[in-house]
Amino acid sequence: MRSHMLRNVASAAGLLALAAVAASAANTVQMTGAGATFPAPIYTKWFNEYQSIANVQINYQPIGSGGGIKGVTDGTVDFGASDAILSKEQFDAFKSKNDGHDLLTFPTVLGAVVPSYNLPEVSAELNFTGPLLADIFLGKIKKWNDAAIAKLNPGVKLPDLEIVVAHRSDGSGTTFCFTDYLSKVSPEWEKTVGRNASVSWPVGLGAAKNDGVAGLLKTQPGALGYVELIFAVKNHLPYGKVKNKAGEFIKADLKSVSEAAAAMKEAAADTQVSITDAAGKGVYPISTFTWLLVPNKFKDAEKGTAMKNFLSWAVTKGQDQAEALDYARLPKVIAEKVEKRVALIK
Amino acid sequence: MMMEISASRRIVNAVMLTLSGVCTVLVVSVLFFILGYLLLHGVSSLNWDFFTKLPKPSGETGGGMANAILGSAKVLLLATLIGVPIGFLAGVFLAEYSGKNFAFAIRYVVDLLNGVPSIVIGIVAYTLVVRPMGHYSAFAGGTALGIMMIPIAVRTTEEFLRAIPNNIREGAMALGATRAKTIFTVVIPAAISGLTSGMMLNLARVAGETAPLLFTALGNQFWSNGYLAPIATLPVMIYNYAIAPEEDLHQQAWAAGFVLLTLVLIINVTARLIIARGPAAQRR
Amino acid sequence: MATSPSYIAETLGRRTSRGFFARLRGGDEIAYLVTLACAVSILLIVGLIVFELWFHSRATFTAFGFRFLTSSKWDPNADKYGALPFIYGTCLTSFLGMLLAVPLGVAASIFLAEMAPPKLSNFLTFLIELLAAVPSVIYGLIGIFVLVPAIKTYLVPPLKSAFGYLPIFEGTFYGLSFLSAGIVLSVMIVPFIISVSREVLMAVPTEQREAALALGATKWETTWDIVLPNAATGIFGSIFLALARALGETMAVTMVVGNSPKISASLLSPGYSIAAVIANEFAEANGNLYISSLIFMALVLFGLTIVINALARIFIMTTQQKGSQA
Numbered sequence: 029m030r031s032h033m034l035r036n037v038a039s040a041a042g043l044l045a046l047a048a049v050a051a052s053a054a055n056t057v058q059m060t061g062a063g064a065t066f067p068a069p070i071y072t073k074w075f076n077e078y079q080s081i082a083n084v085q086i087n088y089q090p091i092g093s094g095g096g097i098k099g100v101t102d103g104t105v106d107f108g109a110s111d112a113i114l115s116k117e118q119f120d121a122f123k124s125k126n127d128g129h130d131l132l133t134f135p136t137v138l139g140a141v142v143p144s145y146n147l148p149e150v151s152a153e154l155n156f157t158g159p160l161l162a163d164i165f166l167g168k169i170k171k172w173n174d175a176a177i178a179k180l181n182p183g184v185k186l187p188d189l190e191i192v193v194a195h196r197s198d199g200s201g202t203t204f205c206f207t208d209y210l211s212k213v214s215p216e217w218e219k220t221v222g223r224n225a226s227v228s229w230p231v232g233l234g235a236a237k238n239d240g241v242a243g244l245l246k247t248q249p250g251a252l253g254y255v256e257l258i259f260a261v262k263n264h265l266p267y268g269k270v271k272n273k274a275g276e277f278i279k280a281d282l283k284s285v286s287e288a289a290a291a292m293k294e295a296a297a298d299t300q301v302s303i304t305d306a307a308g309k310g311v312y313p314i315s316t317f318t319w320l321l322v323p324n325k326f327k328d329a330e331k332g333t334a335m336k337n338f339l340s341w342a343v344t345k346g347q348d349q350a351e352a353l354d355y356a357r358l359p360k361v362i363a364e365k366v367e368k369r370v371a372l373i374k
Numbered sequence: 375m376m377m378e379i380s381a382s383r384r385i386v387n388a389v390m391l392t393l394s395g396v397c398t399v400l401v402v403s404v405l406f407f408i409l410g411y412l413l414l415h416g417v418s419s420l421n422w423d424f425f426t427k428l429p430k431p432s433g434e435t436g437g438g439m440a441n442a443i444l445g446s447a448k449v450l451l452l453a454t455l456i457g458v459p460i461g462f463l464a465g466v467f468l469a470e471y472s473g474k475n476f477a478f479a480i481r482y483v484v485d486l487l488n489g490v491p492s493i494v495i496g497i498v499a500y501t502l503v504v505r506p507m508g509h510y511s512a513f514a515g516g517t518a519l520g521i522m523m524i525p526i527a528v529r530t531t532e533e534f535l536r537a538i539p540n541n542i543r544e545g546a547m548a549l550g551a552t553r554a555k556t557i558f559t560v561v562i563p564a565a566i567s568g569l570t571s572g573m574m575l576n577l578a579r580v581a582g583e584t585a586p587l588l589f590t591a592l593g594n595q596f597w598s599n600g601y602l603a604p605i606a607t608l609p610v611m612i613y614n615y616a617i618a619p620e621e622d623l624h625q626q627a628w629a630a631g632f633v634l635l636t637l638v639l640i641i642n643v644t645a646r647l648i649i650a651r652g653p654a655a656q657r658r
Numbered sequence: 659m660a661t662s663p664s665y666i667a668e669t670l671g672r673r674t675s676r677g678f679f680a681r682l683r684g685g686d687e688i689a690y691l692v693t694l695a696c697a698v699s700i701l702l703i704v705g706l707i708v709f710e711l712w713f714h715s716r717a718t719f720t721a722f723g724f725r726f727l728t729s730s731k732w733d734p735n736a737d738k739y740g741a742l743p744f745i746y747g748t749c750l751t752s753f754l755g756m757l758l759a760v761p762l763g764v765a766a767s768i769f770l771a772e773m774a775p776p777k778l779s780n781f782l783t784f785l786i787e788l789l790a791a792v793p794s795v796i797y798g799l800i801g802i803f804v805l806v807p808a809i810k811t812y813l814v815p816p817l818k819s820a821f822g823y824l825p826i827f828e829g830t831f832y833g834l835s836f837l838s839a840g841i842v843l844s845v846m847i848v849p850f851i852i853s854v855s856r857e858v859l860m861a862v863p864t865e866q867r868e869a870a871l872a873l874g875a876t877k878w879e880t881t882w883d884i885v886l887p888n889a890a891t892g893i894f895g896s897i898f899l900a901l902a903r904a905l906g907e908t909m910a911v912t913m914v915v916g917n918s919p920k921i922s923a924s925l926l927s928p929g930y931s932i933a934a935v936i937a938n939e940f941a942e943a944n945g946n947l948y949i950s951s952l953i954f955m956a957l958v959l960f961g962l963t964i965v966i967n968a969l970a971r972i973f974i975m976t977t978q979q980k981g982s983q984a
Contacts, residue, residue, distance in 0.1 A: 060604050072431035087594045094942030103508050197917040199942040228733040233832055233928055234917045236938055243619035262433050263619045387876040394769035397762050401848055402782055405789045408800055460696045467693035480697050483704050489967040491906025493933045494956045498707050554689035582793020585908040589940055609795045616799050631796050642791045
């Protein structure tokens with residue numbers, strides 16, 4: 029008798045637990061997104077915040093812009109994120125795999141790609157130019173005390189150390205931005221390597237995600253790599269100044285990145301434009317927008333609404349948190365365009 | 375006539391004995407080194423937060439792996455539910471019912487499945503489960519790990535059932551039981567300690583698998599509700615944190631590694647002790 | 659055997675004069691069918707795996723044919739793919755792992771099977787088999803944070819000063835390399851070699867040893883000249899098993915190999931392996947040709963492990979036959 033009662037109580041408790049789980053699942057809207065590691069710090073912070081404001085749980089997996097584009101195209105995630113500019117083929121691929129629906133791109137923040145290095149004996153901030161960086165990444169300049177680097181950094185004692193180039197091994201929007209810049213300033217780079225999320229690197233060690241490159245920079249003396257600004261700052265990695273089109277050596281920060289976007293007069297509706305090597309004073313030349321890739325029609329209407337509300341929040345209230353993490357806020361003009369454009373999501 | 379063993383032969387003998395002993399000690403000391411290192415670095419990072427908190431946003435320090443611990447448990451539960459019944463019943467078939475040639479074919483294919491690299495199983499689970507479903511899920515991860523559990527389930531079941539002497543079967547049948555009844559109410563209970571320990575070893579083996587989960591379960595910063603959403607798991611978290619630059623995340627990776635290894639080793643040791651002391655050993 | 663399960667099934671099962679429904683209620687037919695279904699489903703699962711791999715790699719085969727396996731250009735940007743760097747890396751790291759693990763493992767198994775007292779042998783084997791249970795990602799963890807710095811500080815400098823002129827030790831050592839991956843792999847596969855070799859050695863009949871000792875041989879001479887040759891095929895089997903395991907190893911290799919699709923004679927340079935490139939690039943492989951190239955390599959890896967596992971089993975079966983004939 030007693031064992032029967034115990035069993036009944038146990039199964040009732042089990043059912044209640046299941047019901048509780050099912051109930052909580054029913055109330056919260058859950059979405060999954062994947063993509064760029066470049067904005068991962070601000071995205072994960074936003075989604076964490078947003079969960080307490082609205083009953084929406086957005087799980088973001090930073091796997092690189094390439095993974096984001098593929099995930100949203102294949103439909104294995106609800107939305108993607110990329111700092112690589114999508115090609116027409118990629119937009120068409122989405123259309124053909126998703127019943128003719130369109131993939132919308134929404135800019136969220138602006139960020140900078142900085143040349144970071146590991147030179148313990150050098151305390152000064154190094155100066156770089158675009159062509160110099162191209163030559164280093166092409167493998168033409170092999171040592172830190174090369175004449176070309178010394179010329180830009182008079183008075184700095186550069187060590188006789190081999191330059192260990194660090195680059196991404198995965199499909200990356202950060203790579204896209206960096207190679208886009210190198211293509212603009214070095215014809216040789218444009219011809220031999222080109223601009224893309226994933227390129228055939230002439231030299232160097234590969235690491236996955238911004239995190240991996242930052243890790244390489246931390247542990248490898250003589251390393252030179254490119255990472256998003258916050259990754260260099262958070263990991264106390266020194267990063268150099270880059271010469272912009274106006275001839276000034278600029279350090280990446282909120283102001284210089286915002287200037288890069290301000291130089292943009294005409295913004296296309298989807299803002300899929302490159303803002304590297306922009307003209308103007310105080311511009312940081314390796315800056316980029318980063319975009320959320322959102323299908324214009326969600327199978328689950330609840331998710332569509334949640335995404336709309338999130339985007340509206342992100343380009344208004346969320347922008348303050350972006351600045352705290354050294355991402356520049358969107359220019360007002362563009363933020364307003366985004367708010368209008370979210371209406372396209374169904 | 376007694377042959378005297380020359381000094382040189384005796385020296386060679388002593389040297390080789392010592393060398394081979396040294397090799398053994400070297401190998402065993404690797405185990406202790408790994409355990410010791412994980413203990414040293416992992417235990418210091420184990421705190422209440424690790425077991426109860428969710429991971430912090432990218433770039434921030436602190437947080438824990440509570441969702442990954444539960445996530446691993448959920449995925450392993452699914453894997454067991456998917457892989458063990460199929461493997462167990464197939465093992466029963468091989469031990470009790472099958473003819474020689476068909477058994478050979480099945481055993482060959484089972485061995486084939488055992489040799490498939492885990493990343494390949496991950497790819498297949500992606501194309502068969504994730505793509506059609508349209509999202510990553512604990513279910514997909516459980517399917518991948520479940521498929522990996524099948525070969526060992528088949529082999530251990532067959533081995534331990536065959537070890538049961540036939541007089542037990544004959545006795546039951548003499549009393550009028552059908553074949554099925556004999557198997558399921560007499561033979562299997564007789565082999566139960568071996569079967570359970572076999573399943574435990576099986577579970578311990580897939581508990582540490584990372585590659586198949588990369589494209590199936592993906593990951594989750596929050597609690598994963600149900601079994602149809604992406605889910606965080608311990609091995610994948612260890613991998614992600616190990617290749618991250620933040621020192622704090624490295625500490626968490628050590629802690630997670632320690633927890634994972636401790637669980638795996640406890641299950642292994644328990645299972646082997648059961649086998650060593652069980653009826654099968656006593657019969658030897 | 660007189661009372662094997664199949665004999666029981668054939669005689670007792672059929673001769674009992676129960677009706678169809680009686681047997682159904684007894685559960686025999688259902689049990690048979692259900693267990694048969696499970697066994698057949700395993701065949702289906704493996705068939706499905708092979709089919710899926712073949713189906714999704716067709717595009718690469720059509721585009722490149724077998725040149726895919728000999729081309730070393732891996733450029734997703736230009737949609738040009740070649741598997742050679744990965745096949746090279748897989749083979750090199752596995753070979754290196756075997757080079758280090760086989761002597762160590764066989765020597766240790768000789769100690770455990772021939773020289774050590776039984777209690778010590780059992781205890782040490784127990785510990786070594788626990789090593790086999792350590793998950794791969796933990797080996798990777800130890801690899802990144804302990805092994806690679808140790809190799810960089812203690813192993814490579816003397817190697818370079820003594821043998822730096824050799825092409826295999828050319829170039830700067832960044833830590834992540836073929837060498838590091840090979841060493842991590844060797845630690846991972848040594849327990850398998852020891853475990854199987856020890857069993858094979860212990861299976862050699864004691865009469866052989868006694869005969870040699872009676873003739874005045876030392877313990878070592880008995881082992882080297884009599885026991886080992888007898889167990890040789892079995893030990894080869896264990897080596898092939900370990901090799902199959904090394905070829906498919908993913909996480910530990912990915913974390914220490916350097917992820918660089920270049921072919922280099924130097925062990926100190928970073929490299930790549932098939933399993934590692936799949937783990938890194940599958941999630942973002944956009945485009946039919948890209949994905950099918952990765953899956954084609956998975957198929958190649960699968961094929962390799964099947965062949966090696968089959969060889970291993972032939973070796974081990976031959977030893978068992980020899981043992982039962984002796």
